[in-house]
């Protein structure tokens with residue numbers, strides 16, 4: 507069963523009315539993406555793990571900006587963010603997305619097959635670190651969004667395989683605000699320590715965006 511650490515409460519770090527305003531002033535998603543979201547909310551546990559329209563469009567824009575051909579995602583869940591990123595791919599680009607839970611992978615696969623991106627997204631079921639080992643990169647874009655205590659290992663595993671102009675995005679780097687109280691739980695401590703490491707890592711440049719639950723963007727120097 508899925509670990510509690512991947513399932514924080516619904517994320518509301520900024521004023522709810524402003525969150526709604528940001529949502530309303532972001533390009534609306536296609537109806538089939540909204541249908542995926544509705545079905546995930548009604549049939550999957552932890553629907554708060556869906557990244558949502560604002561983050562989805564941000565990922566799409568970033569993948570597009572780097573001319574994404576080789577995109578890696580760590581943490582598929584319902585396939586929402588993989589599909590969002592697929593919309594920004596280079597015409598020859600592909601997304602490989604890693605998921606440990608077969609139930610989530612099956613849900614995502616079904617929706618991906620019904621989408622315009624069925625040939626562009628591949629789900630690899632199993633522990634993400636094992637999958638990353640089989641991939642040589644170079645990755646144009648990596649989205650890290652799985653178990654929070656695993657982030658340091660995912661970061662170290664993908665950094666050497668990042669293309670020179672590639673980007674890594676790490677989700678939930680404010681961890682519902684618990685990074686201010688890292689003693690609160692193991693995930694808060696892991697994320698707080700990683701945030702500190704990233705900010706002084708001489709190999710990279712990073713910025714922690716206060717979008718939704720915090721998204722850190724990283725490039726290699």
Ligand SMILES: C[S@@+](CC[C@H](N)C(=O)[O-])C[C@H]1O[C@@H](n2cnc3c(N)ncnc32)[C@H](O)[C@@H]1O
Nearest residue numbers: 555557581583586587605606633634651652653
């Ligand atoms: C926050 S959800 C991903 C949400 C998705 N990226 C989105 O925005 O729509 C995290 C996912 O990571 C998966 N996960 C947890 N540990 C994992 C591991 N070691 N390897 C691969 N996936 C893992 C969980 O099962 C869960 O589906």
